[in-house]
Amino acid sequence: MADPDPLRVVHSPVIAPPRPIPEDDNPYKPEIIPxxxxxxxxxxxxxxxxxxxxxxxxxxxxxxxxxxxxxxxxxxxxxxxxxxxxxxxxxxxxxxxxxxxxxxxxxxxxxxxxxxxxxxxxxxxxxxxxxxxxxxxxxxxxxxxxxxxxxxxxxxxxxxxxxxxxxxxxxxxxxxxxxxxxxxxxxxxxxxxxxMKTLRIETKRSGTVGQSRLGSVARFRNSGSSSCYAAIHIQKADLSPRCDVMQVLLLPVNNGPFIAPLNFIAQTRSHFCLFWLFVSGGHLFYHLQRAQRFHSDRARLYAAETLVALERLDEVDPSYHELRPKNILLDSVGHVVICDLGLLHLEMKNVESTSDSAGVDYLAPELLAGNASAPTDATASKWWTLGAFLFEMLTGLPPFYDEDVEQRCRNILSEPLVVSGLLPASAQDLLNKLLTRKPEDRLGFNGASEIKAHRYFDGLDWDKVAWREYEPEFKPHELAMRFVQEGKRETIESVIASFSGFSWGTPTPVQKDPAVPAAVESHPVANEKTEDWELVWQRQDQSFYFYNRSTKTKKPIVAARPYLLKRPDKTQEALGAVLKNKYMHLVPRMLEEYSVNLNFELDFRQTSPLNYVTELQEVDIVRLFLANGADANLEPGSTLGGRPLLSAVQKGNQELVQMLVQRTDRIPCTRALGHAVSKQDTAIINILLANGVMCDFEEADRPKPAGNWNCNGDFDDMNATMGDASEPEEYMPPLVKAIGLGDADLVRLLLAHGANVNVGYHDSSILLPGGILYRLGHTYMECGRPIQLAMELGHEDLVRLLLENGADISLPQPVWRHHVCKMIPREVHHQLTARLRTIAASIA
Known part of the structure; x- marks a missing residue:
């Protein structure tokens, strides 16, 4: 095979003459060591x-x-x-x-x-x-x-x-x-x-992207070129006296195919700063999580590129056997890149080695049992790891998986390998030969060429693989996401307990803005009756005022917000004053005598007249407004529209819901259904469904968030804030809300009316007592499909119900182009996947 490294191996490297140690200790302006x-x-x-x-x-x-x-x-x-x-x-x-x-x-x-x-x-x-x-x-x-x-x-x-x-x-x-x-x-x-005119490099930090035994790995951008790096800062005092940090630049591994090279080392007075290129496509196993499993051709290319990288590592670092899922990323083209600080072999003082349960899934049995003694054992163990990776890529779970880690270890050491018969025969054969317990019987024991010659890789040109000349079918967007193995979260009970003492039905007092005048300069008089007030048009100064027949008093109408760009006209201003003072007896006559356009923003409150009277549950006035041209879908200051129907649902007023649903567009109707589901108001849910309200949104319905891809390639995701213009809770599918509540009857009702059992959702929230939406830490399935949420919340009865109604547990995760879904901790993802498969198998 041709040398895959266009740079060839570095020969006779020499560190430049030592430079004076910088006096500056600014970590963002280190000096490059040539x-x-x-x-x-x-x-x-x-x-x-x-x-x-x-x-x-x-x-x-x-x-x-x-x-x-x-x-x-x-x-x-x-x-x-x-x-x-x-x-x-x-x-x-x-x-x-x-x-x-x-x-x-x-x-x-x-x-x-x-x-x-x-x-x-x-x-x-x-x-x-x-x-x-x-x-x-x-x-x-x-x-x-x-x-x-x-x-x-x-x-x-x-x-x-x-x-x-x-x-x-x-x-x-x-x-x-x-x-x-x-x-x-x-x-x-x-x-x-x-x-460069100077060896000093100015960088800007843009977040932590990983954690290692040497410390946090952060993302930095060179201000002079916009090149992006992953970097770690190591205190010089923490290095072992035997460790020459500059020698790591000269390691042959820095010239290996599919291995992220250490680009340069810089220093401040007290720190060494190690810089690698930032691999922008995200973790391979994040993308596997999103896809659930890879088809054979896609997995084949990833396995081939990983094999070439491991072959190179076996040549230059035979003892290396610690490759983990967190170390395998994709570049922007879609090729595999291995990033592992362990390849540098830096000796540190007082740094303990760490391990996690993830290592068990991919550790060869001879290493797990502590029986490895020769370099050939480490070499053979690499091919077991490759087989375990390929197994998970093709099936969605590691081989020998069990939720209990100790049982998983026993499975690896003694249980037979179970390979799905649905996989291609060549893939089954390769997995069985790579995941053989005796190292000497394992494919690859006599060299990587044994694996390359296997029929699973038939048709691949290994020179083209090494030179990255195959075009991957999947091209990831730029991601800067931390790899998450284990999950820690609050329970629903602890969340509810954190709200103890809060009065769910008591509104928070709102301080009045002294700078905003009242809509009407009111001077209450004893024994005033609402029905005694009249609306009078004063022709002389072309204005309305209120007149009380009993007390003979006048009240001028004053604009509450004269600074509005779109000011109400005189009749609209007067109607607003009538509504604010709740002189509802004046409304019919006013609409009869004056031509009032009812589709405007009240100047004393950011809403429409129709929504205002809906909130007051003035049924007759709502009916009158609708008869006089009020638009149930226009709502000033709202990106959503259709607010009156939502208000009627929140009030639980069935008569208003019946009246408004017939005048409201599709999107706000489905939002209203979601609100009714959150309230578990079956009567109103039935009214909405009987009027043909759709149970699902269309993909384009949810507005684009206020955030955008920024200059660092990150998404300014505002979904966790109240300022998110896309209002995720408003566009949560009603079926997902019903599952969050654990309400099987509502789930059945929605499914019976056409709810998509496999609908995708993003930015989930859970309803707490009193209608509080809690979105921080309650569930890892913030994005996904209904059956996954039901499984995580422990609603096995709902899982079975969804499966009986056609839920497909093998579907890839949903995609919304304006949003990047978070990584689910792999421990949680594996548990949910295994549990869903077990239940699905029991039903089948």
Whole structure:
């Protein structure tokens, strides 16, 4: 096999002469420690700009793809994937630039799909991208285009080909026309290498992304180039006297395929700062959790790339046997990347080794039993781990799984392996041979070539695998998510207890804003009667006022909020005053004598007249307003609309619900059904369902959150705050709310009226006494499907009911393009998956 490392192994590395220790101790401005080696460069920045493409081949329809014509594709949603970062100009291609593991996307801005333009001028700095440079590396450009025939479950982005360039890293600007491989056409690319003026690097921290025995791993961005790193700061005093931290830069593992290299080391007065490229695609096993399981072709490529990485590790570090799910990530293209601080072998003072139950699932039996003694045992144990990973990718659970960790260990040591007969025969055979207990009988004992030759990998070109030339079908969006193995949470009982002493029915007193005047300057008089008040139009000054027949007193009508941009007219202002003072006897005559547009915002309260009288349960006035053109779907200041029906449901007024449901649009009707379910108001639920209210929302119904993908590639997720414009609790499927309440009768009722038993949900909340929605820590299934929530909440009766009504436990997790679902702790995910499968098997 050809050498998979384009940089080759570093020969005769030399640490540059020691530099004075910096006096500054600012962790965000460490000083880079230079290294001299065969392929090292002075630290610098490579500026890259794509100018244009010529003669690209872009499929015009999906029909060509179905018949095997056209470029390869990426499926971004069919297995619970995330949305690919497409161009703002959706019809134009976009490119990903990769250099030494760093990846940046750049979209075409003009031209056509066949001849796109990124930058019209050579030397134009506006569209250039910058890469930090510490050693010579090859530049790879990959091109993609949005699939014009995309629909859920189909191909989202089309791979158009790739081009490679070897930068000179000299003083000259380098421009080349690069031919596309696996596609047609060429790209005009310009690069320029600029040496750093100073070795001090300025960084910005953007959150913790992991934890290791050496400390927290944080995400940093270089202010000068926008390159993103994962970094750990180690106190110099904590290092063992025998440990030379600079030697880790020279380890051969830094040049291994599919292994994240340590890019550079910097220092402050008291710390060493180790920087790796930030692997942006998230954890492989997070994506497995989202998909439930991978189909054989997808799992095959991940297993092949992991095998190549383990083969390299076996060459340069034979004793390494600690690969865990948390160490396997995906880059932005979708290739496997192994990230493990254990590969550095840093010796620390007073740092105890740690372990977790996750290690048991993938630990070879000879290591679990403590019988390994020779390096060959460690080598063979790697192939057991590979087999365990492949088993979980294909089935969704580790081999020998049991909720009890001790029983799991006994299973690994003595129980027979059970492989699903639904898997391809080649996969079954490979798993049985990799998960053989005797190391000497295990496939791979005589070398990785044994595994590569297995028929499961037939058709793979191992040189292409090592050179990352296969285009993964799944392309992840940029993620900065912590890997979560075990879960700790509050119980529902503890949550309720935390609210003890709170009066559920007592509203919180609201302080009146002294800056806002009353809508009517009222001077109460003894023995005043509401029905004695009249509304009078004063022609002289063109205004309304109130007049009391009994007391002969007048009250002018004063605007409560004169600063409103859209001011009510005189009649609307008068109607607002009538409603505020609850002079309801004046409403019919006012509507009869004056032409009042009822669709406006009251100036004393941010709501409509219709919703206001609905809250007061003034049934006759509601009926009158509807007869005079009040729109039940317009609600000032609300992103939701349809507030009157929601108010009627909250009040439990069946007559108003019956009246308003016929005038309210689909989306607020389904929201109202959700409110009724939360109140467990069966009578109102039946009224809504009898009027044809839908039990489910459509995917596009929920508004986009206020957050966006920010400059760090993170999503500013505001879903946990009251300021979330998408109002997740309003768009929670009613069926999910019924399951959260554990109400089997409501679940049956909703299913009988067409509720989707497999509906997806996001940002779940649970209803506590008094209608309080609790969303912090009550459940790990904040996103998922009804049957998963029922299982986590322990409602086995509901699980069986859902299964009887067609629930599918094998579906991938739901996707909402404006939201990134959190990782469920793997311990919890495995438990829920195993329990659901057990119950489903008992029913079948």
């Amino acid at each position: 290294v001299t080696s065969q392929n090292s460069l002075e630290p610098g920045v490579l500026r890259v700009a794509i100018h244009e493409g010529l003669g690209l081949s872009v499929p015009q329809s999906e029909a060509a793809l179905e018949h095997g014509n056209g470029p390869s594709s990426i499926t971004s949603q069919s297995e619970g994937g995330l949305i690919s970062p497409l161009s703002d100009h959706d019809g134009l291609p976009y490119a990903t630039l990769e250099l030494d593991g760093f990846e940046i996307s750049v979209s075409a801005t003009s031209g056509t799909r066949e001849n796109p333009v990124w930058s019209t001028k050579l030397g134009n700095r506006i569209h250039e991208k910058k890469f930090d440079i510490f050693r010579a590396a090859e530049l790879t450009v990959r091109l993609y285009a949005k699939n014009p025939d995309h629909r859920e479950g189909s191909q989202d982005a089309l791979f158009l080909g790739c081009a490679k360039m070897n930068p000179v890293f000299g003083d000259e600007v380098q421009t080349e026309w690069l031919p596309l491989k696996n596609g047609t056409g060429k790209l005009h690319v310009e690069v320029e290498y600029v040496k």
